[in-house]
Amino acid sequence: MTIKQAPVSDSILRHWREAVPEDRLAHLIKDATRAMVRGLQMRLAQHEVSFGHWTYLRILWERDGLTQKELSDESGTTAPTTFNAVSAMEKLGYVVRQQTPYNKKNTYVYLTPKGKALKRKLIPLAEEVNEIGISGLKEVEVKTARKVLLTIIENMAKDEANSSDPARRIPSTRELAELIARREALEDE
Known part of the structure; x- marks a missing residue:
């Protein structure tokens, strides 16, 4: 006999409805975000794209040719995280890094045709998750x-x-x- 496990969402819903119905809004937002991210991750995995790569692809689909620093700032990630993600995406053939002849200091990230083509496949998945979330x-x-x-x-x-406290x-x-x-x-x- 096979025992079917309850989805993670069951315990989360029970937590919110029974255990802490008046808990802080930040926790509720976190759990809603986690649920939507999981929904998207499941769909992205079918196309062998990680959620971390999705974040950068989404930015580059809107503004291709950003510096790694700009990409890091826009994604809200650290420079080393961005560097590692861009390196992995480069190996997958989604992006290329280039320096311009007049500025060797900055490295710019550009989508390849393969990276650009992912937009047609992946955007509908994100739209589907949003539709499920607001149904x-x-x-x-x-x-x-x-x-x-x-x-x-x-x-x-x-x-x-506005925080003037360096700590x-x-x-x-x-x-x-x-x-x-x-x-x-x-x-x-």
């Missing part, structure tokens, strides 16, 4: 949700931009590792 909602509810989420994003961006920023992976190493060294003394 059962009225148009006015979707508009309200968009307004609420955009306001939250804007408010949090303002909070980050209230996101450290690089290297800085974080150094902070941890220093703390461990102090604890060992």
